[in-house]
Amino acid sequence: MASQQQQDTLLRAAADWWVRLREPDDSGDTIEQWLAWTAEDERHLQAFEHVSALAERFGQLDRVSRQALISTFSRPAAPPRRWLPLAAAASIAAVVLSGALYVGWTRFGNATQVLQSAVAQNRNFTLPDGTKVALGGASTLTVQYSRDRRSVELNGGEAFFDVVHDAQRPFVVKAGEVSVHDIGTAFDVRRTGERVMVAVTQGRVAIADLRAGANQNNMLEATAGQRVSFDPDATAMAIDTIAPAQATAWRSDRLEFIDEPLSVVIANLNRYTNKPVHILDADLNALTYTGTVRADAIDSWVSALPEVFPLQVSKEADRVTLSDAKYRH
């Protein structure tokens, strides 16, 4: 039996060869050198097969697990994937103008419109100026357009805006204590109680913390690929990165979370399920989750939670309860 150190050295050598052999080798020299190495000792090829099998295990994980690992480890700015334009084109094609809600809309009047979606329903709207809005499940948006200002308030839930920029008529989204000002943009706003998350997928926005009144010093600018989180308990807004595809994954019924409190994750999942999930023990709220949940598989995601968190799940006909495993309710 080889010592641990010998074993580590061997694995490392095998991994080095694995990396060297991964890409086309036009001259064939690398392959010849590698074959010579495998001929030196039969354990060499075995170690090589062994690391290769592990790489295969990673490569063949299911899509949900892959996405979870990507969100956790390769986050900063994955460049836009090639399929994005296609997906975007498809969703734009799917935008339908919801006629009933626009009855009586006057272009420059001060009419207020309320856009709503049911639980588990995503809806697309086009506003009179051409701005497109995708509304997530169980979300409410109040729209008020006037001659010199386009104001939208997200009363709850999530919405993605693809804004037709007009410097003369600013587009402002208010969500609780936060306001988001368009500077030629597409962005996502999610409001969970008083917590607000803004993810910019294109262009720039200015985001204001309204708690200190109209003080403009509390503004910060975010650009494509950035995410700003507002937590009423924190003194300042936090900024980090997010891939555009992640920010709008919910539009394809995949809810993505990056390092978010379980309470926020559950509140957002509840917008997509008719069997709401309740957190019984407050200490569970502090757990953080990173990963993807399919909107049509929330139930199985919840069932799998005890695998990763110290909690227990109890299911009743119309609701699901999560409790701390150590209390044994």
Place this chain on the structure above:
Amino acid sequence: MSTVTLSVHVSDIEKLFREHNLALIAFLQCRLNSLSDAQEVAQEAYLRMLTMDNREEVDSLRGYLFKIAGNLAIDRLRKRKVRSDFAVVQSHDEPVDEQSPDHHAVAVEQVAGLRQALRELPAKASQAFVMHVIEGRDFNSVAQTMKLSERMVRYHVAHALAHCRAYVDEKEMP
């Protein structure tokens, strides 16, 4: 005359197979990240060797076998990429059985161990590894995103792979 050539030829290939089949499959598994694809492509490579007609121009049969196999692997990766791009666009249509609770629980458990192994690594190593092995990006593209040299990316990926292998071995062999 041609019969004689053919029989010599076949015995050469048989010898290649005996001596190098394990290495050929290991090489292809590395390129394709799939043992079953590696076995298929190896079969196809031998078939190509048997039907090649310019044997006199080849100075190393073994070199030639690996070259053919390498090219077949590149073709297969290309086809797979087209399929997976399509699959991503179509992802909401994927089969329902992937979401069964059992499958989900197994996936969660499986990924938890791998995630823990990655957590123990320096951030750059886990990032480079996930980008290459899970996102399927080549070293050049990872290097550009991470603003590192390709050499450093290879170093990080190899380090991560060896570490994860050792971590999983320790967990799975009590």
